Amino acid sequence: xxxxxxxxxxxxxxxxxxxxxxxxxxxxxxxxxxxxxxxxxxxxxxxxxxxxxxxxxxxxxxxxxxxxxxxxxxxxxxxxxxxxxxxxxxxxxxxxxxxxxxxxxxxxxxxxxxxxxxxxxxxxxxxxxxxxxxxxxxxxxxxxxxxxxxxxxxxxxxxxxxxxxxxxxxxxxxxxxxxxxxxxxxxxxxxxxxxxxxxxxxxxxxxxxxxxxxxxxxxxxxxxxxxxxxxxxxxxxxxxxxxxxxxxxxxxxxxxxxxxxxxxxxxxxxxxxxxxxxxxxxxxxxxxxxxxxxxxxxxxxxxxxxxxxxxxxxxxxxxxxxxxxxxxxxxxxxxxxxxxxxxxxxxxxxxxxxxxxxxxxxxxxxxxxxxxxxxxxxxxxxxxxxxxxxxxxxxxxxxxxxxxxxxxxxxxxxxxxxxxxxxxxxxxxxxxxxxxxxxxxxxxxxxxxxxxxxxxxxxxxxxxxxxxxxxxxxxxxxxxxxxxxxxxxxxxxxxxxxxxxxxxxxxxxxx
Amino acid sequence: xxxxxxxxxxxxxxxxxxxxxxxxxxxxxxxxxxxxxxxxxxxxxxxxxxxxxxxxxxxxxxxxxxxxxxxxxxxxxxxxxxxxxxxxxxxxxxxxxxxxxxxxxxxxxxxxxxxxxxxxxxxxxxxxxxxxxxxxxxxxxxxxxxxxxxxxxxxxxxxxxxxxxxxxxxxxxxxxxxxxxxxxxxxxxxxxxxxxxxxxxxxxxxxxxxxxxxxxxxxxxxxxxxxxxxxxxxxxxxxxxxxxxxxxxxxxxxxxxxxxxxxxxxxxxxxxxxxxxx
Amino acid sequence: xxxxxxxxxxxxxxxxxxxxxxxxxxxxxxxxxxxxxxxxxxxxxxxxxxxxxxxxxxxxxxxxxxxxxxxxxxxxxxxxxxxxxxxxxxxxxxxxxxx
Numbered sequence: 001x002x003x004x005x006x007x008x009x010x011x012x013x014x015x016x017x018x019x020x021x022x023x024x025x026x027x028x029x030x031x032x033x034x035x036x037x038x039x040x041x042x043x044x045x046x047x048x049x050x051x052x053x054x055x056x057x058x059x060x061x062x063x064x065x066x067x068x069x070x071x072x073x074x075x076x077x078x079x080x081x082x083x084x085x086x087x088x089x090x091x092x093x094x095x096x097x098x099x100x101x102x103x104x105x106x107x108x109x110x111x112x113x114x115x116x117x118x119x120x121x122x123x124x125x126x127x128x129x130x131x132x133x134x135x136x137x138x139x140x141x142x143x144x145x146x147x148x149x150x151x152x153x154x155x156x157x158x159x160x161x162x163x164x165x166x167x168x169x170x171x172x173x174x175x176x177x178x179x180x181x182x183x184x185x186x187x188x189x190x191x192x193x194x195x196x197x198x199x200x201x202x203x204x205x206x207x208x209x210x211x212x213x214x215x216x217x218x219x220x221x222x223x224x225x226x227x228x229x230x231x232x233x234x235x236x237x238x239x240x241x242x243x244x245x246x247x248x249x250x251x252x253x254x255x256x257x258x259x260x261x262x263x264x265x266x267x268x269x270x271x272x273x274x275x276x277x278x279x280x281x282x283x284x285x286x287x288x289x290x291x292x293x294x295x296x297x298x299x300x301x302x303x304x305x306x307x308x309x310x311x312x313x314x315x316x317x318x319x320x321x322x323x324x325x326x327x328x329x330x331x332x333x334x335x336x337x338x339x340x341x342x343x344x345x346x347x348x349x350x351x352x353x354x355x356x357x358x359x360x361x362x363x364x365x366x367x368x369x370x371x372x373x374x375x376x377x378x379x380x381x382x383x384x385x386x387x388x389x390x391x392x393x394x395x396x397x398x399x400x401x402x403x404x405x406x407x408x409x410x411x412x413x414x415x416x417x418x419x420x421x422x423x424x425x426x427x428x429x430x431x432x433x434x435x436x437x438x439x440x441x442x443x444x445x446x447x448x449x450x451x452x453x454x455x456x457x458x459x460x461x462x463x464x465x466x467x468x469x470x471x472x473x474x475x476x477x478x479x480x481x482x483x484x485x486x487x488x489x490x491x492x493x494x495x496x497x498x499x500x501x502x503x504x505x506x507x508x509x510x511x
Numbered sequence: 512x513x514x515x516x517x518x519x520x521x522x523x524x525x526x527x528x529x530x531x532x533x534x535x536x537x538x539x540x541x542x543x544x545x546x547x548x549x550x551x552x553x554x555x556x557x558x559x560x561x562x563x564x565x566x567x568x569x570x571x572x573x574x575x576x577x578x579x580x581x582x583x584x585x586x587x588x589x590x591x592x593x594x595x596x597x598x599x600x601x602x603x604x605x606x607x608x609x610x611x612x613x614x615x616x617x618x619x620x621x622x623x624x625x626x627x628x629x630x631x632x633x634x635x636x637x638x639x640x641x642x643x644x645x646x647x648x649x650x651x652x653x654x655x656x657x658x659x660x661x662x663x664x665x666x667x668x669x670x671x672x673x674x675x676x677x678x679x680x681x682x683x684x685x686x687x688x689x690x691x692x693x694x695x696x697x698x699x700x701x702x703x704x705x706x707x708x709x710x711x712x713x714x715x716x717x718x719x720x721x722x723x724x725x726x727x728x729x730x731x732x733x734x735x736x737x738x739x740x741x742x743x744x745x746x747x748x749x750x751x752x753x754x755x756x757x758x759x760x761x762x763x764x765x766x767x768x769x770x771x772x773x774x775x776x777x778x779x780x781x782x783x784x785x786x787x788x789x
Numbered sequence: 790x791x792x793x794x795x796x797x798x799x800x801x802x803x804x805x806x807x808x809x810x811x812x813x814x815x816x817x818x819x820x821x822x823x824x825x826x827x828x829x830x831x832x833x834x835x836x837x838x839x840x841x842x843x844x845x846x847x848x849x850x851x852x853x854x855x856x857x858x859x860x861x862x863x864x865x866x867x868x869x870x871x872x873x874x875x876x877x878x879x880x881x882x883x884x885x886x887x888x
Binding site: 517521522525529532533536537539540545548549552555556559562563566567568570571574575578579582583586587590591593594609610613614616617618620621624625628629632633634635636637638639640642643644654657658661662665666669673676677679680681683684686687688 | 790791792793794795796797798800801802803804805806807808809811812813815817818820821822824825828831832835836838839840841842843844845847848850851852854855856857858859860861862863865866867868869870872
């Protein structure tokens with residue numbers, strides 16, 4: 001006779017909300033007539049993500065392990081879940097924008113029609129949209145929320161797949177430059193599956209070394225029996241798999257291509273939410289399972305952080321495309337985040353709080369920056385080449401001002417959230433004596449600041465080209481996204497105190 | 512707690528099937544033709560299925576053979592056939608030296624991980640699964656019951672979340688493969704027939720390659736009895752191209768088919784060329 | 790003969806798969822190499838289940854198979870769509886299936 005395990009439905013409520021919305025979305029897709037699908041799906045996806053956000057807020061302060069030890073409900077997990085759900089809702093708003101593209105959406109009308117075929121050209125201006133993107137994105141949000149709360153390696157793996165499969169799919173659904181978008185999907189899929197195989201092999205070795213996959217059990221085994229070769233090998237492979245998702249160099253090769261090829265709203269979603277989710281899982285794995293044996297991962301993370309910061313900052317300088325430049329910026333930021341991860345201090349845990357704050361700040365700024373990218377367009381869709389952005393301030397001073405502000409935040413200039421975040425993670429690294437890392441981080445931020453400033457200079461001090469792009473007038477959804485992200489970036493930079501306190505209070509992991 | 516001994520039979524099975532599995536893996540990587548690769552992989556998977564059965568996992572062994580080999584690999588073969596069997600790989604390296612570098616890296620990785628695992632598990636006590644899945648005085652009734660017990664208790668959350676994965680896969684396949692058509696945008700059979708009879712002077716089916724064909728490619732036209740290509744038989748949707756055909760009869764024009772004269776060749780065998788019917 | 794033999798065989802199969810991913814250019818073959826890697830992980834899991842005397846390894850291997858099935862559906866659908874495009878005389882000059 002099998003005894004049913006104890007499931008705390010209240011602890012699961014964020015997932016029930018998000019996955020429930022996704023499932024209803026799939027049903028709507030099959031039964032509702034086409035003209036009502038778009039508004040219904042947008043509403044459903046927003047209900048799911050905002051509902052999930054609200055549920056995590058209601059759960060704040062809980063600290064327990066439920067579902068037979070598979071799910072951890074704790075401050076850090078809930079903070080990250082709320083961040084993911086909130087950023088997911090903003091991304092859904094970007095998905096829903098109808099005013100910018102003459103064809104009324106950034107997504108393809110029918111993904112099954114081969115690109116370049118006569119039927120495809122016919123559908124290019126059609127108002128139809130492949131509305132399955134909304135339930136798929138909602139599934140991805142659910143997977144990400146589970147990823148940061150997974151208390152055992154198997155749930156972590158399944159959550160990794162639940163968040164990845166929909167992303168592979170929606171990467172390939174761009175309306176314009178479809179071939180590039182499909183190529184991005186293939187590339188992302190193959191490299192993503194490759195990385196999850198490494199994650200799995202690591203899981204298997206850790207299981208072999210400890211006889212369990214529960215993080216608490218691994219911690220117990222590490223404390224009691226010490227770490228053997230098997231465990232260290234397994235940990236290394238697990239970290240490789242997770243670093244891939246977080247697009248940390250040297251596992252970043254997919255990032256620029258996929259960011260460039262995917263529809264820009266999807267890029268915003270991936271850049272913000274996937275990064276938060278992947279770092280949530282990295283924090284949980286390293287702190288909960290291997291927190292008592294930090295010598296096993298500290299050198300590895302130390303090295304990877306340096307490589308990622310240098311690669312992101314240096315290669316970012318050579319880019320000629322805005323989306324690729326932001327991709328390299330995301331690689332550099334992954335390195336900065338790892339300096340926060342290094343700053344785990346058994347007593348105070350300031351590294352954890354700093355990383356949580358940085359993830360929130362970075363996610364908001366990135367969504368805003370990609371939202372601006374969707375505004376600058378020419379006849380062929382978005383104008384992403386850097387040269388086309390020359391003199392943008394003359395055409396649209398407001399857009400240029402917003403982009404400048406967001407870029408300064410990414411560069412970490414004071415009075416923006418980027419500065420507060422960087423300050424917090426660098427301080428956490430210095431606190432544990434990793435000041436060489438902090439020095440490297442400072443130097444690379446200065447280098448990275450150069451390519452952000454280059455774009456600012458280009459927008460303000462260059463002559464606009466004759467046949468340059470126009471700046472679209474955003475509809476309500478994009479306007480909301482821009483307003484929220486700019487306001488948050490400013491508030492988190494000027495008066496970050498309350499949110500820093502919140503992150504401090506949330507910086508607890510159970511396991 | 513002494514653990515269990517590994518018997519001679521298992522040793523024999525390992526040393527027979529292990530090399531076969533390895534050969535399959537290497538064959539898959541080295542084969543130029545994608546279909547050969549798939550079949551090599553099937554070979555490896557079957558060997559692994561036997562290993563599972565030997566290692567007290569009969570359920571997984573069956574699932575491996577039925578689901579992995581029987582369903583997943585067949586799906587692979589299906590797609591390979593669909594996209595064109597002859598999509599063999601180019602041997603041109605896009606990055607110079609990449610193949611060598613990958614191989615060196617691979618040998619290094621295998622050495623590191625393999626040696627690490629070998630050293631770490633040397634003299635490892637094999638507990639065996641008797642205690643958890645039955646046998647003499649076991650705790651449960653057997654392998655499948657014991658797996659079900661874990662699946663619906665400790666791994667319940669993972670089990671439930673897997674449904675999201677499967678739904679995503681189904682929706683994804685629909686999105687990428689199903690072309691939605693407006694109702695009425697496609698002619699019915701009746702309308703098609705009517706249109707054909709009213710407008711075309713060729714209501715019957717177009718000629719196929721027929722008995723005079725000299726090639727079995729769809730790109731080759733059918734032949735009229737005098738050997739000339741039948742214009743109406745050109746396939747639509749396939750670009751006309753030169754295909755290898757059997758040599759036509761009677762190149763010299765002397766009224767005798769050389770193939771028939773020599774008493775061999777398909778023309779003679781079929782008895783359908785001019786030379787024979789005359 | 791000990792269980793180490795299985796584990797080393799699995800490590801070698803995993804490496805062969807990984808090298809295959811790096812050297813092959815055909816997307817479907819690359820995907821098959823990934824499947825080989827997953828299979829070798831399953832062999833490792835089943836072997837460790839036997840050595841540690843817990844069934845968790847077998848259950849995890851079962852989950853890996855389910856996930857692999859879902860992944861195959863999505864992956865092959867994506868690869869199919871790009872192949873179909875390529876056959877329909879596309880004008881885009883994307884460097885397909887090379888990465």
